Amino acid sequence: MRPHLPRTLSLLLTGGALITACHTEYFELDRLSDEIELTPGLAAPLVKGTLALGDIVAEFDTMGVSRVDDEGLIYIVYGDNTYSVRADTVVEVPDKFVNEYFIDSDINTPLWFGTPIGDTAHFYKSEVFSFELDGNDRVDSILVKGGRIGVDVTSSFEHTGLLTVSSSQIHTPEGDTFSTVVVISDAGGNFAEYRIFPSDHYQLETTESGDSSYIQINFDLALINSGNLVAPDDECAITTSFLDLDFYKVYGYIDSRNLIEEGGAIELPIYLDNPNLASIVFADPRLAIHTSSSIGIPMEIVVDSLVATSSRDGSKIRLEITGEHPFTIDAPGINQIGQFVDSEIQINNSTSNIDDLLAAAPYDFNYCVTGRTRPGTTDQQHFVLDTSRLDVAVEVLLPMDLKSTGFSLQDTIDFRLGEDGLDTSMVKSVEVFFETVNEIPIHLEVQLYLMDDEFNVLDSLFGGSAVLLEASIVDTDGKLVQASEEENSVLLSTEKIARLENVTQARMVANLVTSGQGTQFVKFYSDYTLDFELSVQAQFRINNREL
Incomplete structure (x- = not known):
C-alpha cells in the first residue's frame, strides 16, 4: 500500500498542471517526456512537551511500589x-476453684453446745486465693466478659440452716457486692445444691500482697440446732468456681x-x-x-x-x-x-x-x-x-537517593512496520532531531538494534551509543542546581530505511550513569522535569510514473 502524498505536494502538482494547461500552442508537447520526478523536502515538529519525574515513575509503576515523601523524594x-x-x-484467664469446709470440730464448740434446740448459731470462715493469669502476672482488676461463677454446696450435718457466700471484691453489673444465700433445707444429712451465676460484666478487684494478688471469699454458715449430734465425719463442703472467664479489661502487671x-x-x-x-x-x-x-x-x-x-x-x-x-x-x-x-x-x-x-x-x-x-x-x-x-x-x-557508575538495561520488543510492508521508494532520507532540557540526575546513552525473525542484527539506529540525556548538575546534597541541555539527531538514509522492511524485532540497550560520573549520591524528586522537542526533516523522491 503506497502512502498518500502530503497535502502540500498535492497542491504543487495541481498548480503545475494548471500552468501547463494554458496556451498549449506555444509548446511542442509531443517532444516532451511525460515522466516527472520531484525531490521536495519537509520539515515539521512532531512532539513537544514536559514530563515530571513523578508522572514518569507512576506510568511505569505497574506494581504500585513507588511512594513520595513530604519533601517529594x-x-x-x-x-x-x-x-x-x-x-x-494470648492473655487468658485460667479457671479458678476455691474450696472451703466446715467440719465437726468447727461446729462442736461451746457456742454450739450452748445453742438451744431451734435456735441458730453462726460459724464464719474466709478463704483467700491467688488470682493470677500466668507466670508472674499481677491482676489488680478484671471486668469479666462471659463465663460463670459457680457455688457448689453439700452438707452432711443433720441440721437445716443458711449458708451465705460473699466477697466485697466481686461486684455485680449493678455495682452491688456479690452475695448469695443457700438454704440448707435437708436435716437428714444429704443436702446438695449447685448454683450458677452468669458473670458477664462482673468486676473482680484484688488485694496485693507481696508479688501476688488475692481475692477473699467469706462464708457464713448459720445452723439451726435440730437436737441431733454432729458426728466426727460430718461436714459442709463449699466449692466456689470461676469458669470460662474472658475479659473486657484487665489491669495489673502482665509478665x-x-x-x-x-x-x-x-x-x-x-x-x-x-x-x-x-x-x-x-x-x-x-x-x-x-x-x-x-x-x-x-x-x-x-x-x-x-x-x-x-x-x-x-x-x-x-x-x-x-x-x-x-x-x-x-x-x-x-x-x-x-x-x-x-x-x-x-x-x-x-x-x-x-x-x-x-x-x-x-x-x-x-x-x-x-x-x-x-x-x-x-x-x-x-x-x-x-x-x-x-x-x-x-x-x-529504597529511597531514590543513590549513585551508580553505570548500569545497563536491555529489552527486546516486536518492531514490525505493518503487515503490508514498508514502501521506501518515495523516501530519499529522513533526519530526526531530539532536544531535551533535563532536571533528572541521570546520564542516558541509548542504542537500538534492529533484528529479523531469527534475531540477527540487521542494523542499529545510531552509529554508536547516542547520548539521549545529559545528567543535570547537583550540589553536594544531591539536589538540583542546574538542568542540562542536549541536542541529538539521527539520519536515516535510503539504504537504512530500506533495511527496515525486514525488521521484526528491536533490542534496546540503555546505559545509565548518575550525575558526577556516579561518584556522589543524587536525589530523585517527583517535581523534576524533562522538557523535550521531537522534530523531523524528510526528503522525498516523487516520480509521476510510480504514482
Missing part, C-alpha cells in the same frame, strides 16, 4: 502482609510473653529482573518494621532472622544487626485506653549490614519476627482490653 517500597494478634487470644511470632518473604522484583542493578548504591536503604498497638503494655520486636537470597547464584546472606536490639514498641498510656499508638523501627546501613544484602541482588528477603511484652518489674501498671491488638508489617524501603 521518591521511594521504592516492597512490603509483606500485615500480621495482627488480639491480646485476648513477659510472646504475642506474635510470624515469618514471611518480601519479594524484590527490581533485582530479580535486573541483577546488574546491584551496582546501584543506595545512600539510605532500610528495613522498616511498622507496629500499631492498643495494648497497654511496654512491648518489643525481635528480628529472629532475615536472610536474603541472591538472584545471581542463590547464595544466602544473613542480616546482622549491630545497633540496639530488640526494638522497643510504644504503648498507649493509662489515659489512652482504646487508642492505637504507632511505632516505626528502621534498620539501616549504620545499624546493620543491609548494604551487603542489596549488593547480592536479592530476589527476596525471608524473615521471622517476634512481638512480645517487654520484661519489667511487677510494680508497673499495665492494661489489656479484649479489643487490644498488635499489628506488625515489614517493608523494604
Whole structure:
C-alpha cells in the first residue's frame, strides 16, 4: 500500500498542471517526456512537551511500589502482609476453684453446745486465693466478659440452716457486692445444691500482697440446732468456681510473653529482573518494621532472622544487626485506653549490614519476627482490653537517593512496520532531531538494534551509543542546581530505511550513569522535569510514473 502524498505536494502538482494547461500552442508537447520526478523536502515538529519525574515513575509503576515523601523524594517500597494478634487470644484467664469446709470440730464448740434446740448459731470462715493469669502476672482488676461463677454446696450435718457466700471484691453489673444465700433445707444429712451465676460484666478487684494478688471469699454458715449430734465425719463442703472467664479489661502487671511470632518473604522484583542493578548504591536503604498497638503494655520486636537470597547464584546472606536490639514498641498510656499508638523501627546501613544484602541482588528477603511484652518489674501498671491488638508489617524501603557508575538495561520488543510492508521508494532520507532540557540526575546513552525473525542484527539506529540525556548538575546534597541541555539527531538514509522492511524485532540497550560520573549520591524528586522537542526533516523522491 503506497502512502498518500502530503497535502502540500498535492497542491504543487495541481498548480503545475494548471500552468501547463494554458496556451498549449506555444509548446511542442509531443517532444516532451511525460515522466516527472520531484525531490521536495519537509520539515515539521512532531512532539513537544514536559514530563515530571513523578508522572514518569507512576506510568511505569505497574506494581504500585513507588511512594513520595513530604519533601517529594521518591521511594521504592516492597512490603509483606500485615500480621495482627488480639491480646485476648494470648492473655487468658485460667479457671479458678476455691474450696472451703466446715467440719465437726468447727461446729462442736461451746457456742454450739450452748445453742438451744431451734435456735441458730453462726460459724464464719474466709478463704483467700491467688488470682493470677500466668507466670508472674499481677491482676489488680478484671471486668469479666462471659463465663460463670459457680457455688457448689453439700452438707452432711443433720441440721437445716443458711449458708451465705460473699466477697466485697466481686461486684455485680449493678455495682452491688456479690452475695448469695443457700438454704440448707435437708436435716437428714444429704443436702446438695449447685448454683450458677452468669458473670458477664462482673468486676473482680484484688488485694496485693507481696508479688501476688488475692481475692477473699467469706462464708457464713448459720445452723439451726435440730437436737441431733454432729458426728466426727460430718461436714459442709463449699466449692466456689470461676469458669470460662474472658475479659473486657484487665489491669495489673502482665509478665513477659510472646504475642506474635510470624515469618514471611518480601519479594524484590527490581533485582530479580535486573541483577546488574546491584551496582546501584543506595545512600539510605532500610528495613522498616511498622507496629500499631492498643495494648497497654511496654512491648518489643525481635528480628529472629532475615536472610536474603541472591538472584545471581542463590547464595544466602544473613542480616546482622549491630545497633540496639530488640526494638522497643510504644504503648498507649493509662489515659489512652482504646487508642492505637504507632511505632516505626528502621534498620539501616549504620545499624546493620543491609548494604551487603542489596549488593547480592536479592530476589527476596525471608524473615521471622517476634512481638512480645517487654520484661519489667511487677510494680508497673499495665492494661489489656479484649479489643487490644498488635499489628506488625515489614517493608523494604529504597529511597531514590543513590549513585551508580553505570548500569545497563536491555529489552527486546516486536518492531514490525505493518503487515503490508514498508514502501521506501518515495523516501530519499529522513533526519530526526531530539532536544531535551533535563532536571533528572541521570546520564542516558541509548542504542537500538534492529533484528529479523531469527534475531540477527540487521542494523542499529545510531552509529554508536547516542547520548539521549545529559545528567543535570547537583550540589553536594544531591539536589538540583542546574538542568542540562542536549541536542541529538539521527539520519536515516535510503539504504537504512530500506533495511527496515525486514525488521521484526528491536533490542534496546540503555546505559545509565548518575550525575558526577556516579561518584556522589543524587536525589530523585517527583517535581523534576524533562522538557523535550521531537522534530523531523524528510526528503522525498516523487516520480509521476510510480504514482
